[in-house]
Amino acid sequence: MYAFNYHRPASVAEAVKILKASSDGRCLAGGMSLIPTMKHRLSSSSDLIDLNGIKELSYIRREGDQLVIGALARHVEIADSAEVKKSIPALAALAGGVGDPQVRNRGTFCGSLCFADPAADCPAGLVGLNGTVITDKRRIAADQFFEGLYETALEKGEIVTGVSFPIPEKAGWAKFANLASRYAIVAVMVAKTGGTARVAVTGAKASVFRVAEMEAALAKNFSAAALDGIKVSSAGMNGDLHGDPDYRANLVSVMAKRAVQAS
Numbered sequence: 001m002y003a004f005n006y007h008r009p010a011s012v013a014e015a016v017k018i019l020k021a022s023s024d025g026r027c028l029a030g031g032m033s034l035i036p037t038m039k040h041r042l043s044s045s046s047d048l049i050d051l052n053g054i055k056e057l058s059y060i061r062r063e064g065d066q067l068v069i070g071a072l073a074r075h076v077e078i079a080d081s082a083e084v085k086k087s088i089p090a091l092a093a094l095a096g097g098v099g100d101p102q103v104r105n106r107g108t109f110c111g112s113l114c115f116a117d118p119a120a121d122c123p124a125g126l127v128g129l130n131g132t133v134i135t136d137k138r139r140i141a142a143d144q145f146f147e148g149l150y151e152t153a154l155e156k157g158e159i160v161t162g163v164s165f166p167i168p169e170k171a172g173w174a175k176f177a178n179l180a181s182r183y184a185i186v187a188v189m190v191a192k193t194g195g196t197a198r199v200a201v202t203g204a205k206a207s208v209f210r211v212a213e214m215e216a217a218l219a220k221n222f223s224a225a226a227l228d229g230i231k232v233s234s235a236g237m238n239g240d241l242h243g244d245p246d247y248r249a250n251l252v253s254v255m256a257k258r259a260v261q262a263s
């Protein structure tokens with residue numbers, strides 16, 4: 001690990017000030033992704049701004065027709081939250097299937113969004129549920145947040161303070177996990193709101209993506225049968241020892257149906 005300066009601010013305003021004053025600072029949330037990359041010298045930072053002392057970021061609450069989750073809410077808190085289970089049970093299911101108990105006890109939903117790992121679950125949750133990322137200076141719609149492999153729309157010095165989700169009529173989550181890491185080989189979030197449907201896939205490409213043909217079919221008839229015969233092209237899909245592109249393309253169809261059945 002390379003040397004760095006450590007800060008533990010008590011407010012978002014203080015964190016933003018330190019981050020902006022640093023030459024190459026980064027926020028630390030659960031540390032589940034950041035610390036391993038630093039330990040292996042795959043990343044270095046001039047300053048680590050530890051968000052864990054900022055109490056205002058630890059919350060899960062309903063605000064009108066939105067479920068709002070603070071940047072320090074851990075996966076386990078989301079999985080166990082009575083409010084999340086009532087408002088969007090699929091989101092509780094997603095959080096409950098992230099990694100292992102150690103990862104869920106420290107890792108945060110928002111940290112996962114910021115990291116933008118192509119196999120992470122949370123990006124599919126954000127996009128499938130049409131969420132909004134809230135930062136210290138603006139709101140970013142799910143469809144504008146991810147820009148590619150480990151790339152997001154966040155600007156230098158911008159801190160995510162939370163994420164909000166409109167409450168869908170129905171939503172379902174299905175994940176085909178790598179049994180060793182628990183990361184998704186393919187996972188799908190589906191949601192129905194009024195006459196619209198969303199289908200977001202993670203694990204299959206460099207970044208989370210939506211499947212327009214499935215969304216159109218589910219908007220007319222939100223049932224697994226509506227997805228019969230819809231094939232997804234394997235072009236651009238990931239291939240590795242866990243599954244080649246054709247295998248992943250087939251899994252998208254299978255997991256999308258399972259997600260609808262789970263809703």
Ligand SMILES: Cc1cc2nc3c(=O)[nH]c(=O)nc-3n(C[C@H](O)[C@H](O)[C@H](O)COP(=O)(O)OP(=O)(O)OC[C@H]3O[C@@H](n4cnc5c(N)ncnc54)[C@H](O)[C@@H]3O)c2cc1C
Pocket residue numbers: 026027028029030031032033034035051071097098099100103106107108109110111112114115117119120121122158159160161181182183184
């Ligand atoms: C063994 C293992 C298994 C895992 N399995 C899964 C899995 O099955 N599914 C899955 O989705 N994930 C999995 N993860 C990742 C886990 O979900 C992490 O919680 C997540 O990737 C990062 O969240 P974190 O809070 O630990 O963020 P950190 O590691 O602290 O930060 C990650 C990145 O986001 C930035 N960041 C964090 N918070 C903010 C913020 N508020 N504002 C701006 N930038 C911020 C940091 O600067 C850093 O660049 C796994 C991790 C491990 C170690």
